[in-house]
Amino acid sequence: MVLIKDADNAENADSGNDPNNSVQEAKYFGITLTDELSWSSHVCSIHNHANSILGFLRRNLRRCPAKLKETVYITLVCSTLVYAAPVWDPHLATDCDLLEKIQRRSARFVKGDHRTTSSVTQMLHDLGWRDLSDCLRDLRLALYYCTRSSLTCGRWS
Helix, strand or coil: CEECCCHHHHHHCECCCCCCCEECEEEECCEEEECCCCCHHHHHHHHHHHHHHHHHHHHHCCCCCHHHHHHHHHHHHHHHHHCCHHHHCCCCHHHHHHHHHHHHHHHHHHHCCCCCCCCHHHHHHHHCCCCHHHHHHHHHHHHHHHHHCCCCCCCCC
16 A cells, blocks of 8 residues: 655545545656566656657757767656666566567667667667666666765756
8 A cells, every 4th residue: 555645646645534545556756656666667657758858859859969879868868767766676577568669669769760660779889788687687776876975966867
């Protein structure tokens, strides 16, 4: 059960006879929390949001140079994928695959190569992009280091 204490999320709550409003999932600071303590719903939400951003970029930046596309990808899509990632870091293969698909689609977008015969792995290598799972692992380790060292880490990437 997820308890909702603020008025912004109160309209989503089931207000039966229970004095505490309960819902199956709720967004809090941009992170989807569920009553089952599963992150799949959050990962799906991130995937959908990043995919819609990528679709917008593909429609509007089709003829722009690759360097500009890469900058926009890092600024808008990649930042969406890694926001608060050390907290919700996906451990299920299906969740990891959803996020990796966004990165692979983004590589095709940046390189401007949508042929089915092209190697996306080679595109990622040419762009110098690391696997998203490696980036998430590094963020998790940075948070651990900052916590153990009593540091305040303001920048995670």
